[in-house]
Amino acid sequence: MRVPLTLALAFGLLLTGCGRKDEATNMAGRPVQVVRVEASKLDNDIKLSGEIQAETIVALAFRIGGRVIERSVNVGDQVSAGQIIARLDPAIERNALTAAKAALEASRGQLTTARNTFQRQDRLMAQGFTTRSQFDLALKAQETAEAALENAEAEVDLARDRLGFTDLRADAAGVVTSRNVEPGEVVQPGQVVVQLARDEGRDAVFQLPAHLLDALNAASTIRVALAQSPAVTALGRVREIAPQADPVTRTFQVRVGLQDPPEAMRLGSTITGTITTTSAEIVAIPASALTQSGVSPAVWIVDPASSTVALRLIDILRFDPGLVIVSQGLDPGDVIVTAGIQALHPGQRVAPLAAGRKLTQGQGHSLPSSRDSGDTAT
Secondary structure (H helix, E strand, C coil), rough: CCHHHHHHHHHHHHHHHHHHHHHHHHHEEEEEEEECCCCCCCCEEECCCCCCCCCCEEEEEEECCCEEEECCCCCCCEEEEEEEEEEEECCHHHHHHHHHHHHHHHHHHHHHHHHHHHHHHEEEEEEECCCCCHHHHHHHHHHHHHHHHHHHHHHHHHHHHHHHCEEECCCCEEEEEEECCCCEEEEECCCCEEEEEECCCEEEEEEHHHHHHCCCCCCCHHHECCCCCCCCCEEEEEEEEECCCCCCCCCCCEEEEECCCCCCCCCEEEEEEEEEEEEECCCCCCHHEEEEEEEEEEEEECCCCEEEEEEECCCEEEECEEEEEEEEECCCCCCCECCCCCCCCCEEEEEEECCEEEEECCCCCCCCCCCCCCCCCC
C-alpha cells in the first residue's frame, strides 16, 4: 500500500522536530533539583526522672543525755532559726549548776584568805620577822587558790552550758522531715531527735548510668519540670556527681541545684529533667536523594565544573523521618541531586534547578521539604 505524499512529509517533519528537541535537551542538561551539603551538629535531648530534695538536711540531737519531757514539732512543721525543738528534764543539770556556783563562792573565800596570808608574810619578810619557807608557803597557797577559783568559774560556765543543752533548738529555718524520739524516752548524746531540711535551697536528684555522665559537666544546664504539671519548670546546674556508683543499681547520683524553684516543687515531688547534648558533626540528606549501586546506598554527585553527575557510595548512620544521616561518603560543599534521580546515568549532563542551596541539620537550620526537593521534577 502506498503512503500518501503529504502524510509521509508530515511524519518526517515530526521525527526531525523530536530529534532536535532531544539534542537541545542533551546540550542544556537534564533538569534536576540539587542541594549543597554542609556538615552540622544534632541536638539530642536526654530525659531523666528524679525527685526534689533539700540542698541540706541536718540531723538535730542533744549534746547531753537525759529524759525527753517535750517535743514541740512534728513531721512537716515549718520551724524558724532558734526555735525550740525538744527539751530534756533539766533537774540534774540545774542542780549541777547550783553546786558549781557554791563551789565558786568557796573558791573565792579561799582565795581571799590566801591573799591576806601572803600579804602578811610579805610585810614580815620585808622586816625580817619570818622565814623564807613561811613566805614561800603563803605564796604557793595564794597561787593554788587563784587556780582553784579559775577552775570553779569554768565549772560554772560548763554547768550553765549543760543546762542550756537541755533545750534543743533549730540552727536554721527549715521543714521537719522525720522524728525519731517521743516524750518520755531517755536519749544518749548525739542520738537523732528530728531531721530538718533547711530552706537554703532545693536540689533535683537523679540517678544516671555511667554512659550518660559524659553529657554532664560543672556548667551543664538542666531543665526540670514537675511530672504531674509539666508547665511548672525551673533551671538548674549540676552541683554534685557521686564519685562511686550505687552498689545495687550501679547508677551515679547527680544533684542539680535549682535556681529560684517555684513553690509547687515541694520536697519529694517527682520531676523530669532534660539535658540537651550536641553530637559530633554529621551530614543529613533528604531521603529523596538516596539511590542504590548494586546493594550499596549511593547518591548522585554533581560536578560544578562540567555539570555532569557521578554515582558515589555512602555509609548510612541512621534513618530519620524524611532524612538520611550519612556517616561517610559525603563532604561539606558537595552538590547532590535530590529530585530527578531515576533517569540519570554516570557522566550525564544536568541543569541544576537550585544550585548552591545548603543542606544542614541542627538547631536553627531547616531542611528542604519533599516539595522543595523536587519530588515531582522530571
